[in-house]
Amino acid sequence: EVQLVESGGGLVQPGTSLRLSCAASGFTFDEHAMHWVRQAPGKGLEWVSSISWNSAGIDYADSVKGRFTVSRDNAKNSLFLQMNSLRPEDTAMYFCARDSLVETTYLDSWGQGTLVTVSS
Amino acid sequence: QSALTQPPSASGSPGQSVTISCTGTSSDVGGYRYVSWFQQHPGKVPKLLIYEINKRPSGVPDRFSGSKSGNTASLTISGLQAEDEADYYCSSYASRNHVLFGGGTKLFVL
Numbered sequence: 001e002v003q004l005v006e007s008g009g010g011l012v013q014p015g016t017s018l019r020l021s022c023a024a025s026g027f028t029f030d031e032h033a034m035h036w037v038r039q040a041p042g043k044g045l046e047w048v049s050s051i052s053w054n055s056a057g058i059d060y061a062d063s064v065k066g067r068f069t070v071s072r073d074n075a076k077n078s079l080f081l082q083m084n085s086l087r088p089e090d091t092a093m094y095f096c097a098r099d100s101l102v103e104t105t106y107l108d109s110w111g112q113g114t115l116v117t118v119s120s
Numbered sequence: 121q122s123a124l125t126q127p128p129s130a131s132g133s134p135g136q137s138v139t140i141s142c143t144g145t146s147s148d149v150g151g152y153r154y155v156s157w158f159q160q161h162p163g164k165v166p167k168l169l170i171y172e173i174n175k176r177p178s179g180v181p182d183r184f185s186g187s188k189s190g191n192t193a194s195l196t197i198s199g200l201q202a203e204d205e206a207d208y209y210c211s212s213y214a215s216r217n218h219v220l221f222g223g224g225t226k227l228f229v230l
Binding site: 095 | 123154155156158160165166168171172177207209211213216217218219220221222223224
């Protein structure tokens, strides 16, 4: 069974940093691209970032480009999201999601999410 | 890139059919077969309903079906049931490894 468990969320002040982690199990991690998707309270889904199986293909939504950095450690079956210069509008539930293939296609499994709140 | 366009709400009575549209451009919905649909109940994780336009993952009832014409994809739910009341999101691959979501449609089962 595919399992994705996010961690690292919390309450932080604007301008600070936070690092999210996603621990994957139940599948061959390096055979799938991975994504971060967020959902602000009461709002819709917003794709944040994707990373291919070998980290050669990485991309970001314009709203986070230059502030967030995605990475993965295939040896540890882990996905990360380094978030710098956080803004109140970054407040959201952050989901880790698996892609169906090694490169971006569609998201087929989701974690439970970790809540990030940016507020002074 | 802009979000895909979905109607904010839709409704139907039990047993009826409802169709939710998702409009994009030739750079996303119209250009690729990687169109998918998700169902999300309040406080829950999105669940994959449809992938690659019209394919259903194992365990998803055949009451749920997908299609695409040009730059618009559609999700049809037939034989509406009370438990179908939820938010529905479309998603599409876009260029440069981007993924786009629709704004979501809240489905009411009257």
